[in-house]
């Protein structure tokens with residue numbers, strides 16, 4: 001990837017809008033931009049200057065749009081290059097024209113994620129921060145955005161840094177021992193090496209254990225609402241999404257296709273899936289619907305089993321409860337407005353009056369793990385790539401510990417410790433290969 005040329009892209013989303021921004025980054029950014037602009041003042045780093053976009057060429061320049069131009073001087077810019085941002089009105093035609101003018105003057109069209117990649121390759125941010133930019137842009141809930149912003153601020157790197165330092169110290173000590181040990185004298189006794197390795201494992205294990213929640217924050221979860229026909233599944237679904245999304249009727253067997261909608265619960269995107277009532281089907285469409293219900297049940301991270309509180313439990317209810325045994329599930333006794341309160345497990349709701357809906361939300365939140373929220377500042381793993389690398393590092397440390405136990409020479413032990421260090425470097429990008437880089441930045445959109 002060439003770092004020395006000047007790249008250009010439309011930085012705002014496709015389509016029409018109040019404002020659209022074209023971004024130019026690289027040594028020629030100013031030289032390329034100036035001829036197409038006529039401005040009230042000279043460019044001044046960090047200042048927005050009002051001007052006109054004009055068709056250059058012979059005769060009087062033809063005015064195309066009014067623009068605001070911002071110049072970020074090297075190295076104090078997003079990529080550390082000279083950057084020019086031209087904010088025009090958000091017409092795709094005008095924005096494309098600006099890009100074409102820039103291309104004609106020697107700029108190159110930026111690849112997806114190339115601006116952020118330059119920020120990384122120029123050392124302004126590390127890989128976890130670059131990934132955080134993508135997560136921030138992709139976030140569906142404000143909480144996800146906050147978590148990404150923490151990572152962008154370096155939370156994960158800060159958490160890894162002391163672990164890496166200790167590991168490097170241990171490696172350095174042992175390397176020194178290998179160099180000087182003539183007659184099998186170990187610089188560090190075995191029990192001390194083991195102690196150091198254990199001290200490294202602890203914070204890494206803790207970090208790895210944050211992934212279960214981090215994955216939830218990052219990917220959200222799927223919640224299937226299942227139960228017999230007419231117990232109020234669609235009504236509850238509508239209560240949870242806070243609008244009339246699914247069809248509700250008094251006739252059993254109305255819902256046949258899966259209806260899904262994503263809502264934020266505790267800052268986690270929860271995909272709610274309303275399903276067809278499970279019973280012996282009356283016709284083909286219903287039986288297909290019921291098969292889909294079973295699939296949704298199987299795929300869900302969390303299941304709401306809805307039963308009718310106003311009716312005696314029937315074998316189908318018991319069967320459903322049997323099916324979700326051992327899985328994250330909440331039993332909801334709906335239509336509680338029809339019966340006086342009773343004892344029992346599960347949540348009592350009335351989709352009709354709204355009673356118990358806050359409690360149901362609370363119960364879902366409990367499963368989602370809303371109480372981990374405070375971890376955000378400490379930095380946690382939301383990304384499978386990071387999780388795999390932390391695990392790899394732990395494997396290296398385990399191998400090292402068992403090598404110590406077996407009195408294997410330190411040269412070999414060191415290989416294991418390097419195997420533990422390398423994945424940690426890869427998380428922040430200290431030793432990244434082009435393959436990993438391309439993998440990450442190709443998931444960006446153009447102009448970022």
Ligand SMILES: Nc1nc2c(ncn2[C@@H]2O[C@H](COP(=O)(O)OP(=O)(O)O)[C@@H](O)[C@H]2O)c(=O)[nH]1
Nearest residue numbers: 230231232233234235248249250335350351352
């Ligand atoms: N009294 C009462 N009726 C309800 C309640 N929830 C749903 N219903 C009614 O029960 C019927 C079936 O509801 P629906 O949501 O379509 O059930 P589904 O087949 O499980 O999706 C409709 O007539 C709803 O108005 C409730 O909490 N209390």
Ligand SMILES: [Mg+2]
Nearest residue numbers: 233234254255
């Ligand atoms: Mg329904």
